Amino acid sequence: MRKKGANGQKSRARLLAVAANEFALSGYHKTKISTIVSRAGLTQPSFYLYFDSKEAVFNELMLKFRSQLKEMVVDSRLESGIQREDVRDVIQNVLRNLFGFLLMDPDLTQIGFFIGEEASEVKEELTRMIAQNLKAEQRDGYFHPEANMDIVAECLVGTIERLTLQELLCGKSTPEYLAEQVVNLYMFGLTSHRD
Known part of the structure; x- marks a missing residue:
């Protein structure tokens, strides 16, 4: 189940922003979920609350x-x-x-x-x-x-x-x-x- 409320929206937006930056810098294949969540200050399980995969x-x-x-x-x-x-x-x-x-x-x-x-x-x-x-x-x-x-x-x-x-x-x-x-x-x- 995905998080609701302002904190969940902020976390999701942060993941999207960091992911966009990582993809732009490193390309799709070199970008790792672990790098995205680390830069976003979140955990890998929290990533999967919002997205099914890196591809998503x-x-x-x-x-x-x-x-x-x-x-x-x-x-x-x-x-x-x-x-x-x-x-x-x-x-x-x-x-x-x-x-x-x-x-x-x-x-x-x-x-x-x-x-x-x-x-x-x-x-x-x-x-x-x-x-x-x-x-x-x-x-x-x-x-x-x-x-x-x-x-x-x-x-x-x-x-x-x-x-x-x-x-x-x-x-x-x-x-x-x-x-x-x-x-x-x-x-x-x-x-x-x-x-």
């Missing part, structure tokens, strides 16, 4: 990342009727929120986006959702009608993945800066326009 903890963390990411992307679709001059700022805000989400819990991001067996599947799902948003936004007239939004979505997810690993999680760049750079690249390209 990892799967819960993966599901948490996946569902939060999905909710964020679903909510990020541009609404109809945005003024053309505001589109850039709205998209930049969406990307800033996405990078902010990925930075908010770096351990969970490592698990869900990079080390979990389902990480590739998560990125494929992310790509599909972004493509759906982009196609709807394209129909609303925000983007060039001939742009292949499936390819744009693939490029965006690749960009987000690489920048998260090389810039965001190691503290080189902020979500704001990365969002600005990505928007400038995708909306204005690399060439300089001279009048």
Whole structure:
């Protein structure tokens, strides 16, 4: 039987946080339940009050990342009727929120986006959702009608993945800066326009 009440919830939350950190640092296979409980200041039997196995903890963390990411992307679709001059700022805000989400819990991001067996599947799902948003936004007239939004979505997810690993999680760049750079690249390209 699982513990009830505030102490039980705190212990469970502590186990999840420590487990996320251990998985992010050591990977799934090298992480041991004994290390998790030791770092959490709990006993191994107390671990089994909340989780059936190491796999159960990892799967819960993966599901948490996946569902939060999905909710964020679903909510990020541009609404109809945005003024053309505001589109850039709205998209930049969406990307800033996405990078902010990925930075908010770096351990969970490592698990869900990079080390979990389902990480590739998560990125494929992310790509599909972004493509759906982009196609709807394209129909609303925000983007060039001939742009292949499936390819744009693939490029965006690749960009987000690489920048998260090389810039965001190691503290080189902020979500704001990365969002600005990505928007400038995708909306204005690399060439300089001279009048």
